[in-house]
Amino acid sequence: MKKSVFFGALAATTLVAGLAGAATLDDIKARGELLCGSNTGLTGFGAPDASGSWAGFDVDLCRAVAAAVLGDPNKVKFVPTTGETRFTALQSGEVDLLVRNSTWTSSRDSELALDFVAVNYYDGQGFMVKKDLGVSSAKELDGATVCIQTGTTTELNLADFFKQNNITYQPVTVADDSEAQRQYVAGACDAYTTDASGLAASRATLPDAENHIILPEIISKEPLGPVVRHGDSNWGDVVRWTYYALLIAEEKGVTSANVEEVLASTTDEEVKRLLGASGDMGAKFGLDNDAFKRSIAAVGNYGEIFSRNIGEGTTINLARGLNALWTQGGLQYAPPFR
Amino acid sequence: MTMATDAPKDGFRLSMLVYDTRYRSYTIQIVVLVLFALAVAWLLNNTVQNLAARGKEFNFGFLWQRAGYDIGQQLIPYNNDDNHFRALLIGLLNTLVVAVLGCIFATILGVLIGVLRLSRNWLVSRLMTVYVEMFRNVPLLLWILLSYVILSEVTPQPRDFRVTDEMVAAGEEPAASMMLFDTIAVTNRGTNIPSALFERGLGTVDLGFVSLNLDFWVILAVIAGSIFVNRRIVHSARATQEATGVRPVTWWKSILILFAPVIAVIVAMGFHLEIPSLKGFNFQGGILVAHSFTALLIALTLYTAAFIAEIVRAGIQAISRGQSEAAFALGLRPNRTMNLIILPQALRVIIPPLISQYLNLTKNTSLGIAVSYLDLRGTLGGITLNQTGRELECMLLMMLIYLSISLMISAVMNMYNNSVQLKAR
Numbered sequence: 075m076k077k078s079v080f081f082g083a084l085a086a087t088t089l090v091a092g093l094a095g096a097a098t099l100d101d102i103k104a105r106g107e108l109l110c111g112s113n114t115g116l117t118g119f120g121a122p123d124a125s126g127s128w129a130g131f132d133v134d135l136c137r138a139v140a141a142a143v144l145g146d147p148n149k150v151k152f153v154p155t156t157g158e159t160r161f162t163a164l165q166s167g168e169v170d171l172l173v174r175n176s177t178w179t180s181s182r183d184s185e186l187a188l189d190f191v192a193v194n195y196y197d198g199q200g201f202m203v204k205k206d207l208g209v210s211s212a213k214e215l216d217g218a219t220v221c222i223q224t225g226t227t228t229e230l231n232l233a234d235f236f237k238q239n240n241i242t243y244q245p246v247t248v249a250d251d252s253e254a255q256r257q258y259v260a261g262a263c264d265a266y267t268t269d270a271s272g273l274a275a276s277r278a279t280l281p282d283a284e285n286h287i288i289l290p291e292i293i294s295k296e297p298l299g300p301v302v303r304h305g306d307s308n309w310g311d312v313v314r315w316t317y318y319a320l321l322i323a324e325e326k327g328v329t330s331a332n333v334e335e336v337l338a339s340t341t342d343e344e345v346k347r348l349l350g351a352s353g354d355m356g357a358k359f360g361l362d363n364d365a366f367k368r369s370i371a372a373v374g375n376y377g378e379i380f381s382r383n384i385g386e387g388t389t390i391n392l393a394r395g396l397n398a399l400w401t402q403g404g405l406q407y408a409p410p411f412r
Numbered sequence: 413m414t415m416a417t418d419a420p421k422d423g424f425r426l427s428m429l430v431y432d433t434r435y436r437s438y439t440i441q442i443v444v445l446v447l448f449a450l451a452v453a454w455l456l457n458n459t460v461q462n463l464a465a466r467g468k469e470f471n472f473g474f475l476w477q478r479a480g481y482d483i484g485q486q487l488i489p490y491n492n493d494d495n496h497f498r499a500l501l502i503g504l505l506n507t508l509v510v511a512v513l514g515c516i517f518a519t520i521l522g523v524l525i526g527v528l529r530l531s532r533n534w535l536v537s538r539l540m541t542v543y544v545e546m547f548r549n550v551p552l553l554l555w556i557l558l559s560y561v562i563l564s565e566v567t568p569q570p571r572d573f574r575v576t577d578e579m580v581a582a583g584e585e586p587a588a589s590m591m592l593f594d595t596i597a598v599t600n601r602g603t604n605i606p607s608a609l610f611e612r613g614l615g616t617v618d619l620g621f622v623s624l625n626l627d628f629w630v631i632l633a634v635i636a637g638s639i640f641v642n643r644r645i646v647h648s649a650r651a652t653q654e655a656t657g658v659r660p661v662t663w664w665k666s667i668l669i670l671f672a673p674v675i676a677v678i679v680a681m682g683f684h685l686e687i688p689s690l691k692g693f694n695f696q697g698g699i700l701v702a703h704s705f706t707a708l709l710i711a712l713t714l715y716t717a718a719f720i721a722e723i724v725r726a727g728i729q730a731i732s733r734g735q736s737e738a739a740f741a742l743g744l745r746p747n748r749t750m751n752l753i754i755l756p757q758a759l760r761v762i763i764p765p766l767i768s769q770y771l772n773l774t775k776n777t778s779l780g781i782a783v784s785y786l787d788l789r790g791t792l793g794g795i796t797l798n799q800t801g802r803e804l805e806c807m808l809l810m811m812l813i814y815l816s817i818s819l820m821i822s823a824v825m826n827m828y829n830n831s832v833q834l835k836a837r
């Protein structure tokens with residue numbers, strides 16, 4: 075078994091690495107399908123729905139990219155990855171793009187040779203506990219057993235947090251969100267810690283959500299965003315600007331419902347460029363000129379994606395907070411489209 | 413033969429490398445070796461080039477960087493400020509402890525089942541057959557998961573042990589209570605057992621790298637000494653028996669020499685037990701044996717025991733019936749026959765395949781990842797690999813370590829095998 079892992083690793087490095095520098099965009103067009111690394115299942119962010127098709131906040135970004143590149147938001151193959159397997163999957167070329175609650179850190183940029191192209195969700199790490207545990211602050215968790223996903227930034231933050239506060243804990247290191255939830259629900263751990271957005275999503279799927287609380291402490295910065303392999307800047311640009319197109323669309327009030335109407339009537343030059351009515355911005359990325367229009371038509375603008383999947387009114391019920399547009403006091407800000 | 417291959421007198425021609433049977437095998441071997449070396453060189457070269465193309469270099473320096481993560485079960489002290497190498501050691505020890513205990517338990521259980529399977533009692537032998545077939549034919553991973561789920565789902569939460577003032581006032585009992593005179597608590601996280609503490613302990617010696625617990629080593633030394641002396645006693649008793657025909661009574665001497673010194677040392681060091689007690693979220697004090705460990709150990713033991721049972725049965729059946737009939741004819745009772753006649757001979761058949769089972773068990777410990785057991789695979793091949801992005805280095809190192817462990821087990825077992833083999837006397 076060890077041997078096969080080794081040869082797998084060896085083959086991955088020797089054979090597939092050649093792809094890293096190659097034109098990912100051309101490969102995707104030739105294949106007619108985008109390979110998108112996603113969660114193994116986190117409601118609201120990326121999970122198959124009742125009919126088996128993937129839905130969620132991260133999933134919609136993949137669909138937007140597919141709509142831009144291939145003209146069809148459904149030409150995506152979602153590859154479920156765990157915290158531990160996701161970056162290897164990306165590096166080895168198993169996926170073209172990874173949108174999976176992944177935190178942008180310096181070592182992932184440098185050591186792992188990845189490129190984070192944007193931040194689609196500004197997050198931070200939190201703790202969830204059962205109400206009847208009688209805990210109201212993470213600092214009261216001295217001696218507790220804590221469930222934590224392996225291969226994540228949160229695993230390291232957790233160790234730092236307890237050390238800084240001079241308290242101890244017993245880690246239970248699990249492979250994915252569903253196992254963490256199982257252990258947490260069974261009471262095998264007192265607290266579950268991960269990104270606060272992930273906690274909200276997990277909590278929403280618990281049958282007795284009202285009996286669980288997310289503690290007020292946010293112990294880290296977790297800027298989550300889409301990732302591509304290092305070394306193919308053009309592909310990185312395509313993903314980055316697809317995302318920004320969704321942001322600009324929200325800023326300019328373009329939605330999936332009114333995009334055609336706006337296209338016909340707008341006098342705003344930036345919107346015209348964005349929707350491909352003037353200039354050749356799409357072509358400069360190696361895409362059709364109306365590529366970003368197709369993205370917006372397929373999944374809606376950033377605000378629509380947010381409120382449909384995780385916003386207030388959904389079971390996950392997250393406020394825009396830091397993820398509001400910069401014009402509304404948030405951090406989401408797109409460079410000019412020109 | 414020698415005549416046919418006598419060298420022709422007219423010297424060496426190149427074609428003889430292919431057509432002459434004396435040289436042909438060398439030619440083939442050399443060609444294969446060269447091809448193999450080329451293949452390896454190609455792989456290595458490719459790896460190095462592609463690592464360079466991705467801006468990754470091949471080096472093990474990361475082992476000395478701060479690990480930054482915590483590990484639940486640690487046999488020697490570790491915290492997140494230690495480096496990745498230390499984390500590797502913790503993982504390695506966790507691997508070894510399950511492997512060693514697993515081999516011991518699996519052997520005991522396997523021998524028992526193997527022997528019982530040959531029992532003349534129909535029910536017993538059928539039950540053992542069912543056991544063997546059941547464990548042999550279901551993947552080990554499922555047994556590990558099953559044991560883990562059972563352990564963690566049917567046991568009470570720590571807070572079920574809590575007794576509040578109101579409960580005392582109302583005369584209520586807590587939902588769960590400790591076992592064995594209130595010394596052991598089984599919760600859904602693990603088993604809390606008492607640990608030994610020494611009031612007047614000898615402390616530890618820090619060797620920089622590891623610190624030795626003197627109490628432990630002193631006790632170990634005393635036990636080893638006692639065993640040695642006891643063997644001398646038994647030895648001289650046997651000599652007397654052979655010389656005079658009368659075996660002197662030694663059992664009380666043996667008991668005295670085996671137990672008195674250890675007890676004396678333990679008492680002198682001020683031995684007492686630290687009993688786990690519920691404080692805050694968990695039981696504190698004593699030793700926590702996590703369910704991931706217990707589940708892995710149970711599953712490995714039960715699974716491997718099924719294979720060992722078959723090996724033992726085959727070994728026993730390899731000894732011809734005439735041997736036991738002869739022993740019965742001499743008036744030996746069945747268990748003496750087994751111990752004196754059958755097993756010593758059967759061992760020669762049993763040990764070589766047994767080595768393979770030990771190796772299997774050891775490598776199978778890497779499945780512990782399924783229940784979050786942080787062994788070598790979980791630390792070096794899991795978290796370290798993931799946090800540093802050093803896939804190739806970690807994988808190679810991990811293979812090298814598993815290989816070394818396996819070779820060591822083989823070497824030790826082969827030594828034992830040689831000692832039980834037939835010796836020409």
Ligand SMILES: N[C@@H](CCC(=O)N[C@@H](CS)C(=O)NCC(=O)O)C(=O)O
Nearest residue numbers: 113114115176177226227250251272
């Ligand atoms: N942001 C962290 C943690 C990412 C993570 O593992 N998130 C969890 C919960 S927010 C998740 O996506 N779990 C779903 C799954 O295991 O598929 C990182 O990038 O290391």
